[in-house]
Amino acid sequence: MGDRMTEKISLQHLSKTYGKREILKDINVTVNDGELVTLIGPSGSGKSTLIRCLNLLEAPTAGTLTFNRQKIDYKLNRFGQLTRKSEAQAAQYRTKVGMVFQQFNLFPNRSVLQNLIDGPRRILKVDRGTLEQQAVHYLTLVGLRDYQAQYPAQLSGGQKQRVAIARALMMSPEVLLFDEPTSALDPEMVNDVLRVMLRLKQAGMTMVVVTHEMAFTEQASDRVLFLEQGQIQFAGTPQALQQEPATSRVKQFVSTLDHHLAVS
Amino acid sequence: MNWQIVEKNLPTLLNGMGLTLFISLLALVIATVFGFLIALMRTSNQPLLRRIAATYNWIVRGLPVMILLFLLYYSAPFGLKLSAFSAGLLGLTINGSAFIAEIFRSGFRAVDQGQIEAGKALGYRSGQIMWFIKLPAIIKIISPTYVSNAIALLKESAQVSVITVPDLMLKASNLYATTYRTWETLGVAAVLYLILCSLFMIAQWLLEKKYNTMGITVG
Ligand SMILES: Nc1ncnc2c1ncn2[C@@H]1O[C@H](COP(=O)(O)OP(=O)(O)OP(=O)(O)O)[C@@H](O)[C@H]1O
Numbered sequence: 001m002g003d004r005m006t007e008k009i010s011l012q013h014l015s016k017t018y019g020k021r022e023i024l025k026d027i028n029v030t031v032n033d034g035e036l037v038t039l040i041g042p043s044g045s046g047k048s049t050l051i052r053c054l055n056l057l058e059a060p061t062a063g064t065l066t067f068n069r070q071k072i073d074y075k076l077n078r079f080g081q082l083t084r085k086s087e088a089q090a091a092q093y094r095t096k097v098g099m100v101f102q103q104f105n106l107f108p109n110r111s112v113l114q115n116l117i118d119g120p121r122r123i124l125k126v127d128r129g130t131l132e133q134q135a136v137h138y139l140t141l142v143g144l145r146d147y148q149a150q151y152p153a154q155l156s157g158g159q160k161q162r163v164a165i166a167r168a169l170m171m172s173p174e175v176l177l178f179d180e181p182t183s184a185l186d187p188e189m190v191n192d193v194l195r196v197m198l199r200l201k202q203a204g205m206t207m208v209v210v211t212h213e214m215a216f217t218e219q220a221s222d223r224v225l226f227l228e229q230g231q232i233q234f235a236g237t238p239q240a241l242q243q244e245p246a247t248s249r250v251k252q253f254v255s256t257l258d259h260h261l262a263v264s
Numbered sequence: 265m266n267w268q269i270v271e272k273n274l275p276t277l278l279n280g281m282g283l284t285l286f287i288s289l290l291a292l293v294i295a296t297v298f299g300f301l302i303a304l305m306r307t308s309n310q311p312l313l314r315r316i317a318a319t320y321n322w323i324v325r326g327l328p329v330m331i332l333l334f335l336l337y338y339s340a341p342f343g344l345k346l347s348a349f350s351a352g353l354l355g356l357t358i359n360g361s362a363f364i365a366e367i368f369r370s371g372f373r374a375v376d377q378g379q380i381e382a383g384k385a386l387g388y389r390s391g392q393i394m395w396f397i398k399l400p401a402i403i404k405i406i407s408p409t410y411v412s413n414a415i416a417l418l419k420e421s422a423q424v425s426v427i428t429v430p431d432l433m434l435k436a437s438n439l440y441a442t443t444y445r446t447w448e449t450l451g452v453a454a455v456l457y458l459i460l461c462s463l464f465m466i467a468q469w470l471l472e473k474k475y476n477t478m479g480i481t482v483g
C-alpha cells in the first residue's frame with residue numbers, strides 16, 4: 001500500500017539536542033498526502049520540538065527533511081541555529097507548511113482581515129481584491145464571516161484560534177501543523193475548533209496535530225504517534241492503539257488522560 | 265521684569281532657539297539610526313559584535329556630555345579639527361546613540377516571541393519580521409521612554425554652549441553677561457526651552473492617542 005500513497009512530508013533520523021540533553025532521538029516520521037497524524041505523549045516528551053522541526057522553526061541537530069520527496073536542505077551555525085541562508089530557504093518552505101499555535105499568536109495590532117491578508121500579500125504578492133474574497137471564504141469556513149473588522153483582543157479564545165486557522169489557510173499550504181490548538185481554550189470552545197479541523201481533514205488537508213483530545217484523536221486521525229522521552233514508542237491506527245495491551249506505555253498514558261477527563 | 269529688554273533681545277534668543285532645535289533634532293535622528301544599529305549588534309548572536317556594542321554603551325553612558333564635548337572640540341580627534349557645531353552635533357549624537365540603543369534593546373526583549381514565530385511560520389523573511397512585526401511592536405513599547413530621552417537630549421543640548429555653539433543657552437548667557445538682567449534673559453530662555461520640550465510632549469501625547477484609539481487592539 002506504500003506506493004499508492006503520496007508522501008508529503010518526512011523526517012528521517014531526526015535528532016535534536018539542547019546542549020548535552022538529547023530531546024529527540026532518531027525519530028522517523030512520514031506523513032502522506034491527505035493524512036491526519038496525531039502526536040500524543042506526556043509533557044516534556046518532545047512533541048512541540050518534533051512538530052516544530054517539521055517546519056524548521058526548530059533546527060534539527062541531525063536528520064533529513066523532505067517535502068514532496070524533495071530534500072529541504074538546511075545548515076546550522078555554531079550556535080545550533082539555521083544559518084542565514086538556510087533561514088531564508090526555510091522561509092520559502094514555510095509558505096507551504098502552515099502552523100497553528102497553542103497561544104494563537106495573532107498580530108494584536110492588525111484586524112482579523114489584516115491578519116488574514118498580510119502574509120499572502122507581502123510574501124506571495126497576491127493582489128488585495130483576490131485576497132479579500134479568499135478571506136471571506138475562509139472566515140465563512142471557520143464560522144467568523146462577520147468578524148473581519150474586529151481586533152484580536154475583541155475575540156474569545158476559540159474565535160482567535162479559528163482566525164489563526166483561517167490565517168494559515170490563506171497561504172494555501174499543503175500541510176498544516178497544529179501544536180495543542182485547543183489546550184488554551186475554555187472547554188465549551190474546544191469543539192468549535194475541532195470541528196473546523198475535522199472539516200479540513202474531510203477536504204483532504206494533510207495535517208499533523210499535537211493534542212490531548214483523545215476523542216478527536218480516535219475519530220479523526222489516520223495514525224497516532226506516541227512520543228515518550230524523545231522516542232516514538234507507538235505508531236499505528238487508532239484501532240491498533242485500542243488493541244494495545246492495557247500494560248503498554250501508550251495505553252497507560254491514554255488512561256491518565258481519561259482519568260483526567262473523569263475528574264474534571 | 266523689564267519688557268523692553270525682553271522685546272529687544274527676543275530675536276536673538278529666538279535665533280538661538282532655532283539652532284537648539286536644529287542641532288537637537290539632527291542629533292536625535294542620527295542617534296536613532298545609530299542607536300538602532302548598536303542595539304542590533306548588542307542582540308546579535310556574534311559575541312564580538314555584542315562585546316563591541318556593550319563596551320561602547322558602557323563608556324559613552326558613563327561619560328559626562330561636557331567632557332565628551334570638550335574632547336571632541338579641543339583635542340581634534342584623529343587629526344580632525346571640528347567646528348564648534350560639528351563637535352556639538354557629534355557629541356550629542358554619540359551620547360544619544362548609546363541611550364537610544366539601550367531603549368531599543370529593552371524593546372527587542374519585550375517583543376512577544378509568539379508574534380515573531382507566527383510571522384516565521386507564515387514565511388516572513390528576517391527583514392520582513394523586523395519591519396512588519398518587531399518594529400511596530402517595539403515602537404509601541406518604547407515610545408514613552410524614547411520621548412523622555414528625546415526631551416533630555418534637547419535639554420542637555422544646552423551644554424554645547426560651552427564649546428561656543430551659538431545655541432539658545434549661549435545667546436542667553438551672553439545677554440545676561442551684558443545686561444545683568446536675570447529674568448529678562450535666562451528666564452525667557454527657560455520659557456523657550458519649556459516650549460521646545462512641550463513640542464516633544466505633544467508629539468508623545470498624539471502618539472499615545474493614536475495607540476489608544478487602537479487601544480482595544482493591544483493585547
Ligand atoms: N530552547 C530549549 N532549550 C533547552 N531545552 C528545551 C528547549 N525547548 C524545549 N526544551 C526541553 O525539551 C524537552 C521537550 O520539550 P517540548 O516542548 O518539545 O515538550 P512537549 O512534549 O511539547 O511538552 P508539553 O506537553 O509540555 O508542551 C523538555 O524537557 C524541554 O525542557
Ligand SMILES: [Mg+2]
Pocket residue numbers: 047048049179180
Ligand atoms: Mg508542547
